Amino acid sequence: MSHTAVVTPQSAHQAPYNVAKLREDFPILKREVHGKPLVYLDNAATSQTPIEVINVFADYYGRYNANIHRGLHTLADEATEAFEGAREKVRAFINAPSSREVIFTRGATEAFNLVANSWGRTHLSAGDEVLISMLEHHANIVPWQLLAQQLGFTIKVIPVHADGALDMNAYRALLTERTRLVCVNHVSNAFGTINPVKEMASLAHQAGALIIVDGAQAAPHQRVDVQDIDADFYVFSGHKVYGPTGVGVLYGKQSLLEVMPPWQGGGEMIDTVSFEHGTTFAALPHKFEAGTPAIAEVIALGKALDWTENVGLDAIGEWEQQLLTYSTQQLQTIDGLRILGTAEHKAAVVSFVVEGAHAQDIGLLIDQLGVAVRTGHHCAQPLLHHFGVEATCRASFAAYNTRDEIDIFVTSLRRVIDMVR
Ligand code: PLP
Numbered sequence: 001m002s003h004t005a006v007v008t009p010q011s012a013h014q015a016p017y018n019v020a021k022l023r024e025d026f027p028i029l030k031r032e033v034h035g036k037p038l039v040y041l042d043n044a045a046t047s048q049t050p051i052e053v054i055n056v057f058a059d060y061y062g063r064y065n066a067n068i069h070r071g072l073h074t075l076a077d078e079a080t081e082a083f084e085g086a087r088e089k090v091r092a093f094i095n096a097p098s099s100r101e102v103i104f105t106r107g108a109t110e111a112f113n114l115v116a117n118s119w120g121r122t123h124l125s126a127g128d129e130v131l132i133s134m135l136e137h138h139a140n141i142v143p144w145q146l147l148a149q150q151l152g153f154t155i156k157v158i159p160v161h162a163d164g165a166l167d168m169n170a171y172r173a174l175l176t177e178r179t180r181l182v183c184v185n186h187v188s189n190a191f192g193t194i195n196p197v198k199e200m201a202s203l204a205h206q207a208g209a210l211i212i213v214d215g216a217q218a219a220p221h222q223r224v225d226v227q228d229i230d231a232d233f234y235v236f237s238g239h240k241v242y243g244p245t246g247v248g249v250l251y252g253k254q255s256l257l258e259v260m261p262p263w264q265g266g267g268e269m270i271d272t273v274s275f276e277h278g279t280t281f282a283a284l285p286h287k288f289e290a291g292t293p294a295i296a297e298v299i300a301l302g303k304a305l306d307w308t309e310n311v312g313l314d315a316i317g318e319w320e321q322q323l324l325t326y327s328t329q330q331l332q333t334i335d336g337l338r339i340l341g342t343a344e345h346k347a348a349v350v351s352f353v354v355e356g357a358h359a360q361d362i363g364l365l366i367d368q369l370g371v372a373v374r375t376g377h378h379c380a381q382p383l384l385h386h387f388g389v390e391a392t393c394r395a396s397f398a399a400y401n402t403r404d405e406i407d408i409f410v411t412s413l414r415r416v417i418d419m420v421r
Contacts, residue, residue: 017315023400025050025307036370039405039412044189044217044349044396045374046239050307053243056300067292069268083295086302087285093305094215094234095225096251100284103250103257104298108216109139111235111250114288115212116143118263119233119256120181126152129178131209133158133166134386135188135195138379140214140235144183158184160386164191164341171200175207182211186218190380190394191341192324192349194218201230210256216240220398221320221347223313226251238297242399243304247297250288257284266290308399316399320348323397323406330410334417340387348397351378357420359391365419369412 023029026048031038040048060082066075068083084099091099105111120143124130130144134157148155156174159167166184175182182204186197197213204211210232215224219236226234231251238247252260262269262281269290271280281287308316327350331337336355353359363375374394377384384390395409 017319019319019400019402022311023402025052026400027051027054029400033370033372034368037408039371039408041395041397041401041405041409042372042374043220043398043401044240044378044394046245047220047242047398048400049244050242050304052307053300053303056303057244057296060296060299065296068295069286079295082299082302083293086298089302089305090249093224093309094219094236094249094251095227097227098254101251101254101257103252103285103288104293105248105250106246106294107239107248108214108235108237109248111233111248112139112143112212112214114250114263115233115235115252116147118260118288119210120144120147121151122261124151124153124180127178128153128180129174129176130155130181130183131158131171131174131179132156133184133195134160134383135164135166135185135191135193136183136380136382137185137189137214137216138381139216140183140185140212141382144181153180154178157382158182160193160383161343163343164188164193165343165345166193166195166200168196168199172203175203175209177208179204179207179209182209183214184211185214185216186224187215187221187347187349188341188380188383189217189349189396190378190383190392191343191351192217192346192396193341193343194222194345194347196345197231198229201232205230217347217349220308220316221313222317232256238301238304241301241304242307243301244297246294247301249301254284257288260288262287262290264288264290268292311399319399320397320401323401323403324348324350326403327395327397327406327409330406331413334410334414336417340389340392349394350396351392351394353389353392354417357417359393361420362393362413362416365416366409366412369408369415371409371412373409 064078066079068080087099158171201211212233213231215236220241234251239245273279340351359375
C-alpha cells in the first residue's frame with residue numbers, strides 16, 4: 001500500500017490531510033536528482049515553495065511593479081496595498097495586537113541584529129547579563145557577542161539536559177536582578193526541541209527581563225501566538241515557511257519599539273530631514289524599514305502564509321509528528337546510529353550520527369541517491385560541541401513529505417553506510 005494515501009488527522013473537525021494533492025502545489029518536488037526522484041528532507045534549512053507563491057513574482061513584476069508608500073500613481077497604490085496587506089497577514093499569523101508591531105527584515109538574522117543594535121545598544125551595559133540558551137542558532141548568539149564586546153555586559157548560557165531539553169531549574173537559577181534579556185528559540189533547528197517559551201517568558205518577566213524568541217523553526221510547524229507567549233520580540237524567516245528568501249519578520253511589543261532608536265537610516269524611515277534641525281523619524285513600523293524593501297518577497301510571504309493557513313497549521317503539525325515518529329522508529333533500526341535530541345517535546349527534525357561513517361560522507365553519497373539532508377554543525381556549534389560532535393546528519397520534514405520518502409531515505413542511508421564502513 002502506498003503511504004501517500006489520504007489520512008485523517010486526530011482532530012475530527014479538520015478535513016483529511018491529503019499529502020499527495022498538496023504535493024502538486026510544489027513543482028520542484030517533481031524533479032529528479034542524479035536520475036532519482038528528489039526526496040527533500042532539508043526543510044529546516046529552507047522549505048520549498050508552492051506555485052502560487054512563485055507566481056507572485058511574475059504577477060508583481062509583470063503587472064504592478066512600483067516603489068511603495070510615496071507614489072501617487074495606480075501602480076504604486078497597488079504595490080503599497082499588496083505590501084501592507086502582507087503585513088496584516090503576518091500580524092494575523094502570529095496574532096500580534098497591531099500591524100505596527102510587524103517589521104519586515106531581510107530574514108531572522110537581520111531581525112536579531114536590529115534588536116541588538118537598537119534595543120541592545122541603548123539598554124545594555126557593563127554589569128548586565130544576557131541569558132542565551134545552549135540550543136541557539138548562531139543568529140541569536142553572535143549579534144549579542146558582538147555587542148557584549150563593545151558594551152561589556154555578560155553572556156550566560158542556559159544549559160541543556162542530555163536529551164536536548166533546556167534545564168529549566170538552571171534557567172530559574174540564572175535569572176537574577178542583573179538579567180536584562182533572555183534569548184531562546186521556540187524550536188531548535190539542530191535537535192528539534194520545542195522549548196517552553198511561554199513559561200520562560202513569564203519567568204523572565206518576573207525577574208524584570210525581556211525575552212526574544214527565535215521562531216524560525218516554529219512558524220512553519222505550529223500555531224504561533226505572540227500574545228499568549230507574551231514574547232517581547234519574536235522573529236522568523238520567510239523562506240522556512242514556504243515563502244521566498246530575502247524577507248523575515250521582527251515582531252516587537254509596541255511599547256518597546258516606540259522608544260527604540262532606528263538602527264539604519266535612509267529613505268522610508270524618516271518624517272522630516274533638515275541640515276539645520278536634523279531628522280525626525282516615521283511612525284512604526286516604518287521607522288525600522290529604511291530604504292526600498294523587498295516588495296515582491298513580502299507580498300510572496302503573505303501568499304505563503306495564506307497557503308499555510310489553507311492547509312492548516314494544526315493539520316501540518318499533526319502530519320509532521322507522524323513523520324517524526326515513523327522516521328525515528330525506522331532510524332533506530334540502523335546499527336550504530338545515534339539520534340541527538342530526544343526531548344519529549346520535539347518538532348519534525350531528526351539529527352543523528354553513525355558510528356564509523358562521517359556525516360559529510362553520508363550527506364554527499366545520499367545525494368547521489370536523490371536524497372537531500374543537511375550535514376554539518378547546523379549553525380549551532382556550541383550545542384554540538386557540548387554533545388561532543390562536530391557534525392550530524394539532519395533530516396527535517398515539512399507539510400509535503402511522506403512516509404514513502406522516509407522509506408527511501410532509510411533504505412538509501414543503509415546503502416550509504418554499507419559503502420563507507
Ligand atoms: N534561527 C534558527 C533557529 C534557524 O534555523 C535559522 C536558519 O537556519 C535562523 C535563525 C537564521 O535564519 P536566516 O538565515 O533566514 O536569517
